Amino acid sequence: MHPYRSVLFVPAHKPEWARKAVASGADAVVLDLEDSVPAAHKEAARATARQTLEELRAEEVTAGLLVRPNALDTGMAGADLEAVTGPWLTGVFAPKIRDARDVVRWESLIDWFEVRNGAQDLEMIVPVEMVDAITNADEIAGASPRVGAMIGPTSRHADIAKAVGYRQTPEGLETLYLRSRILLACRQHGLHALTGLWEELADLDGLRAFADHGLDLGFRGQIVIHPSHVATVNDVYTPSDAEVAHYTALVEAVEEGERQGLGAVRFGGEHVDIAHAERAREWLAHARRVRGEA
Numbered sequence: 001m002h003p004y005r006s007v008l009f010v011p012a013h014k015p016e017w018a019r020k021a022v023a024s025g026a027d028a029v030v031l032d033l034e035d036s037v038p039a040a041h042k043e044a045a046r047a048t049a050r051q052t053l054e055e056l057r058a059e060e061v062t063a064g065l066l067v068r069p070n071a072l073d074t075g076m077a078g079a080d081l082e083a084v085t086g087p088w089l090t091g092v093f094a095p096k097i098r099d100a101r102d103v104v105r106w107e108s109l110i111d112w113f114e115v116r117n118g119a120q121d122l123e124m125i126v127p128v129e130m131v132d133a134i135t136n137a138d139e140i141a142g143a144s145p146r147v148g149a150m151i152g153p154t155s156r157h158a159d160i161a162k163a164v165g166y167r168q169t170p171e172g173l174e175t176l177y178l179r180s181r182i183l184l185a186c187r188q189h190g191l192h193a194l195t196g197l198w199e200e201l202a203d204l205d206g207l208r209a210f211a212d213h214g215l216d217l218g219f220r221g222q223i224v225i226h227p228s229h230v231a232t233v234n235d236v237y238t239p240s241d242a243e244v245a246h247y248t249a250l251v252e253a254v255e256e257g258e259r260q261g262l263g264a265v266r267f268g269g270e271h272v273d274i275a276h277a278e279r280a281r282e283w284l285a286h287a288r289r290v291r292g293e294a
Contacts (some may be wrong), residue, residue, distance in 0.1 A: 001091070001192045002233060003150025003290050004028045005237035006063060008224045011036040013045035015052040021058060024227035025234060027063030030125075033080050034071065040041050040265050042076065046083035057088035064090040071096035072105055091123040091148065096159075098132035103143035106151040110146060123148035125194070127223075128182050129159040134285065141185040150186050151223060152179030152214075154196030174213060182219050193264070195219040201226050211236040222285070239287035247280040247287075 008026035010017040012033045021029040031049045033042065053065055065088060073096070081092070094106045103126070110122050124146045128134055128288035134153075141150060153160040154175045156168040166174040179195060186193035195214035198207040211222055211233050222233045250267055254277035257265035264273040288294035 001125075002027070002064060003220055004149070004194070005221045005287060005290065006224050006230045007064075007066075007125070007194060007221065007234045008227065008230060009036070009068070011045075012049040012052075013037050013041050015055075018052050018056065020053045020227050022061050022063055022148070024064060024230040026224065026227070026230045027221070027234070028066060028090070030066045030068050031084070032068045032093075033076075033084075034068050034095055037098070040068070046080060050084050050086070053084060053086070053088040066091045068093035068095055072102065077106075077259075078109055081109050081113045085110075085117040085119050087118050089119050089122060091125060093125045093127065095127060096129060097126050097140060098130050099136045100139040100143035103140055103147060104266050107144045107146055115153050120243050122146065125149045125151065127151040128153045128178070129163075131163045134160075134178055134181050137185040138188060141189040141191055147189075147191060147256065149166075149192035149194055149221075150182050151194045151196060152182040152219065154179065156199055158196075170210070172210065176217075177216075179217065179219075184208055187218070192221065193219045194221045194223060197225050198225040198229065199225070201228065204228070204232055207232050208236060220290075238290055239283075244284065244287055247254055247284050251284070 004027040006026045007028045007030060008021045008024065009030045009032050010021045012031040018029060018031060022202065024244050031052060033049060034043055037045045049067060049072065056065060067084045067089065069092065070076035092110055095137055097103060106124060114120065114122050126140060126147055128137065128151055133140060141147060154172060155161055183193050198210045200206055207229055214222060215236055221237055224230055224233055250272060253267045254272060254274060
């Protein structure tokens with residue numbers, strides 16, 4: 001999966017919002033057929049979502065275009081996917097997954113409609129919304145090659161908050177264990193690790209601090225609910241020129257040391273060796289992808 005920095009949600013029955021989302025510079029836009037669409041508008045939202053996706057892709061929009069269908073137990077997931085799947089679609093944001101069996105059920109639906117409707121290589125983003133999913137995070141992460149990303153849960157009003165019973169704080173310590181479980185599952189299976197959203201729309205300083213904390217933990221992108229948050233999130237999760245220069249120089253220093261028969265060298269006042277260089281190369285590969293240089 002592309003290393004999305006920002007994944008922005010919009011209601012599927014509001015096409016003008018999707019265009020604003022694209023204009024905001026979000027790396028990926030999710031047209032939501034689930035919670036943000038009233039029951040009376042569900043069927044019409046499918047047709048609207050398909051038209052929006054077709055038009056955006058015809059305009060050569062480069063952002064990832066995903067859809068969040070309704071959950072499997074609603075009986076609407078198949079109809080949702082049938083309506084919106086096509087060559088314009090990048091992936092599926094699969095809600096309410098509890099275990100590996102749910103992943104396989106989603107995978108089977110995607111397999112069917114991908115072939116039937118001419119889509120290709122659709123990936124899944126899995127939000128962790130249920131206590132079961134936290135317990136089963138590792139098996140979910142490895143259940144299907146379609147799973148490209150998982151989301152560490154942080155939200156005041158989401159299902160996970162109700163299920164666990166935590167009270168959200170700006171520091172986020174109440175979800176640190178939950179997010180860490182997801183982060184480790186992502187690392188174990190080579191998935192893109194996303195953190196949850198910041199809900200205070202006007203507090204951009206708080207948003208930046210929250211995103212910085214997510215980056216410190218090891219997350220590489222974030223779910224976003226408003227276009228005004230995209231620029232801040234993209235900035236935080238974009239490796240800077242200074243960071244790229246630092247890690248490039250570190251690799252070069254270790255390689256020069258190896259040519260001189262040294263296993264370790266002094267770099268910037270630190271002792272660095274092959275292990276440091278390997279981590280730096282991995283980080284640089286990620287940085288090139290995020291910065292569009294690879």
